[in-house]
Amino acid sequence: MSATRTSATSTVRGQGLNQISGTGRGRGRGSGGWGRGRGRGEGSEYWRELRRGQRLGESDLTATGTAVTVEQTTTTIVGPSRSRRTERTPKPPLTHFIALPIGHHARLRESMSTFTQALLAGSPPVTGLDRSIIINPRRLHLTLGVMSLERSSAPGPKTIAAALALLAELRPRIFGILAGEKLRVELKAMDIMKPDKGDPERAHVMWVGPSNNGSGTKLQEVCLLVQRAFVEAGLLIDQRRELKLHCTIINTVQRKPRTNGPRTPFSYPSILGSVAFRQLNFPVVDLGQPGEKRKFDSITVDFGSWNVDEIQICEMGSHGPEDEYVSVGGITL
Numbered sequence: 001m002s003a004t005r006t007s008a009t010s011t012v013r014g015q016g017l018n019q020i021s022g023t024g025r026g027r028g029r030g031s032g033g034w035g036r037g038r039g040r041g042e043g044s045e046y047w048r049e050l051r052r053g054q055r056l057g058e059s060d061l062t063a064t065g066t067a068v069t070v071e072q073t074t075t076t077i078v079g080p081s082r083s084r085r086t087e088r089t090p091k092p093p094l095t096h097f098i099a100l101p102i103g104h105h106a107r108l109r110e111s112m113s114t115f116t117q118a119l120l121a122g123s124p125p126v127t128g129l130d131r132s133i134i135i136n137p138r139r140l141h142l143t144l145g146v147m148s149l150e151r152s153s154a155p156g157p158k159t160i161a162a163a164l165a166l167l168a169e170l171r172p173r174i175f176g177i178l179a180g181e182k183l184r185v186e187l188k189a190m191d192i193m194k195p196d197k198g199d200p201e202r203a204h205v206m207w208v209g210p211s212n213n214g215s216g217t218k219l220q221e222v223c224l225l226v227q228r229a230f231v232e233a234g235l236l237i238d239q240r241r242e243l244k245l246h247c248t249i250i251n252t253v254q255r256k257p258r259t260n261g262p263r264t265p266f267s268y269p270s271i272l273g274s275v276a277f278r279q280l281n282f283p284v285v286d287l288g289q290p291g292e293k294r295k296f297d298s299i300t301v302d303f304g305s306w307n308v309d310e311i312q313i314c315e316m317g318s319h320g321p322e323d324e325y326v327s328v329g330g331i332t333l
Helices: 044-052 057-062 106-121 160-178 218-232 268-272 275-279
Strands: 002-013 023-030 033-040 067-078 083-090 096-101 141-147 184-186 189-192 205-209 247-251 305-307 310-315 327-332
Touching: 096 160, 096 218, 096 327, 106 247, 106 275, 141 218, 141 310, 160 218, 160 310, 160 327, 184 218, 268 275
Parallel strands: none
Antiparallel strands: 002 067, 023 033, 067 083, 096 141, 096 310, 184 305, 189 205, 205 247, 310 327
């Protein structure tokens, strides 16, 4: 009799080593024989969220300069002796992502900075909010997918050159969709990614983006075209991930100083009830009773409508002269 058990673990290399953690099942030798123990599975949180389609995504990893490698572990148990054989197949690290940058617009940076600075200066302070977890507005962008690309200039299916060539091939089709119009991003919605235990008091990522995920807009049509083409070419890491159009503005994975153990969350209701939020003349949000745990729908905001001038392939974790992500190329719109 034999049985095979397959599990996934992941390791994080670089500055963010202690920021992503999970738990795994293990076996330990005790005085009474074999028993079950619990172990730490570094990186499992990222992949759990990635499979759920939540955006711990590029902003959550790329700004840290972290490289992520996932290992597929297969354990085979054979016969009565239950001997074990483990094989590990490393997955490639995330190196690049497809980006629609909008952080180059000075007025957008100014309005976003005004909002986040007011949040930081508020009294009473927002629980868990810290300057280090505020994303620099110069880095604002929408991500269409993440990749693991080789830097080799030689021809190959998963190289930077192949990704850039595919973007160039898509350019005429993108212009056909736009029909002479500019590609624009309306930042009319604000929300958080799934918080710890579904509790908005324990949020980790806050974002702004188009209402209803850009449904029915040329933005969504163009983004789906690009994403699907890269999926068909086998260039995207998670090919089943649903497209979620958003710009991350707060992310606890950036928190400094870095600590061992779980990340410290922030309170989303405290942000919605803050003076900074009310000063922007956004609709009043019903926060419920004190201590009441409730889910908030996407909040209507207005951070403007902005042209997308390029679709870029950017390096994960990179920092340009203005702290923007470094582009290795792209297409102009």
